[in-house]
Each structure stands twice: as structure tokens, then as C-alpha cells.
Amino acid sequence: MSNDARTGTRAPTTTSVEFIGPREAQMLLDKAAPNRSISSMLVLKYAVAMLDGDWHNIGDPIRLDERGRLSDGQHRLSAIVESETVQEFTVMDGVPLEQTIMAVDMGRKRSIVDILTIISDDPDNHRQIHHVKNLPAIARRVMAYGHTQDTNVNTEYVKSMPNKRLVDYILANQNVLESAARGAHRVRTCAPMSAAGIGAAHAICTNGGGWNQADEFMDQICDPSQTEGNPAWMLRIQAMKDSTKRTFSWTKDARLTTAMYIKAFNHYTAGTCPRILTFKAHGPTMEPFPTVESEPF
Secondary structure, three states, rough: OOOOOOOOOOOOOOEEEEEHHHHHHHHOOOEEEEEEEEOHHHHHHHHHHHHHOOOOOOOOOEEEEEOOOOOEEEHHHHHHHHHHOOOEEEEEEEEOOOHHHHHOOOOOOOOOOHHHHHHHHOOOOOOOOOOOOOHHHHHHHHHHHHHHOOOOOOOHHHHHOOOHHHHHHHHHHHHHHHHHHHHHHHHOOOOOHHHHHHHHHHHHHHHHHHHHHHHHHHHHHHOOOOOOOOOOHHHHHHHHHHHHOOOOOOOOOHHHHHHHHHHHHHHHOOOOOOOOOOOOOOOOOOOOOOOOOOOOO
């Protein structure tokens, strides 16, 4: 949607039906907004359909953003170039980029990773997002914890969560979540546990105990000041032992990793250390999911 310099308002979105050939398609592709990487297999699939005469304009538009840049349709336009055919398309000009990247595609759906990458790669957006591949898995679990005091993602709340809500949450809590993703990578080098589970636990502990205590606990896992009576060291040793079993008990499960991590963190902040860390996730003696005393961020 272009800006009107005189009024400061946005011009309305325009819609048209156009025939687009290889030359026009390439011109649009050359002037494209940041987007996900192109799938050559999807381009080939579309190109074959075009060559066979099976491609039809069903109303799903080629979208241009408020600056006239291609924001949706790169696979279809690439297929026109590949097939060297002319196809009819509905074209919408002036659709805000944010609306487009949050939308669900009719072809290959944009993942949360795609959306975060597009935002980060946009030269007109100052925001840089790191660890984009790990942030969605961590954020889903932290959001679940904030809603139900449990990081179980197999719930209707998480499964029905729209992309926009998850992306908005990641952007609003970017520093904490990126720190959690970095921490997960660091911890996994010495204590093999689920990366998403570690990341979610570190974010939850940061919220409950503050940056200093959460980071200090992580330091104790990776480089302990002492091993005797240290729940961080105990967590590390139990993770190492569990990972060597033929059948893993908890280290490959994100929810159980988070539970064990939070339990160890709670002992660390309380200055206590049990003989062994346990979390009974099933059966008649099933425990409630461990929590850190604080309101979720």
C-alpha cells in the first residue's frame, strides 16, 4: 500500500487481472521483498502443470507490498520463467508486507522460521533475529507454561495457536528467547538433553529467578564451582547417564527435560540438593509439572 505524500495516508489496495509472461515474471522477481528460499521442486511442479495446460487462475493473487515489491508469488512466477508460458493471474498491489508474511499460502505454507527469516532479512526493518530455527519450539513451550503451568505442546491451546500470535510473542520476548536458545546450545555440549527443553527451562527460570540466577545456574552445569551438593552438577551427571541408555528415560523428551531442569534450578536457588533428581510424569504417583515462583512473562 503506497503512501500519499500529501495526506500522509495509504493509498488503497488495487486488484487487477493480468496475463504474465516470462519477461514480466522476471521483472517482478528481480524486485522482490525478502522472502523464504525458493523450493526448486515446487517450481518444477508448477511449471509442469503450466506446460500441460493444467494451471488455472483460481483467484489466489500475486501480491505486491506497499512499496511495489513482490511479497507473495515467487514460486508461481519462477514457474512461468521455467515453463516459458503466459499465465493469467489476479494481482493485488499495495498489500502491507506484514499481512502477507503472516498469511497462510495456498501452495507451500510459510513456517514460523520462514516468517522470522523474512522479518530479519528485510533491509527496511532494523530488527535482527538470531537462532530462528530454535525460537519457535522454545517459544511454544514457554507460552504453554504461561497458560497452563506445563510445557506440554500437545494441547488444544498450542495446536490452535495462530502464526501471528506466536511470532508476536517471539518478537516481544526476543532477548529472553534468544538467550535461552544460546544457552541450550551451550548446555548440550556437556549435558545431552533436548535443546527445546533446555531452552524453555532457561527462559522460565529467567522469568522466575531473574537473569543472574538463571545464568549462574547454567554456568554451574557447564563449569561447576563444586560438584558435591550441587544440583546443577547432579542434573548434568544424570543427563549423561540417561543419554547412554538403550532406552532414554527423559533426555530426548523436551517436556521431561524442562521438568528436570526446573527441579534442579529450584533446589539450586533454595540451597538444597536431593540424593537424586526425579520427575514422575506417569502412573498413580504422577507429579504436577514443576513451576518457578513467578508470573510468566
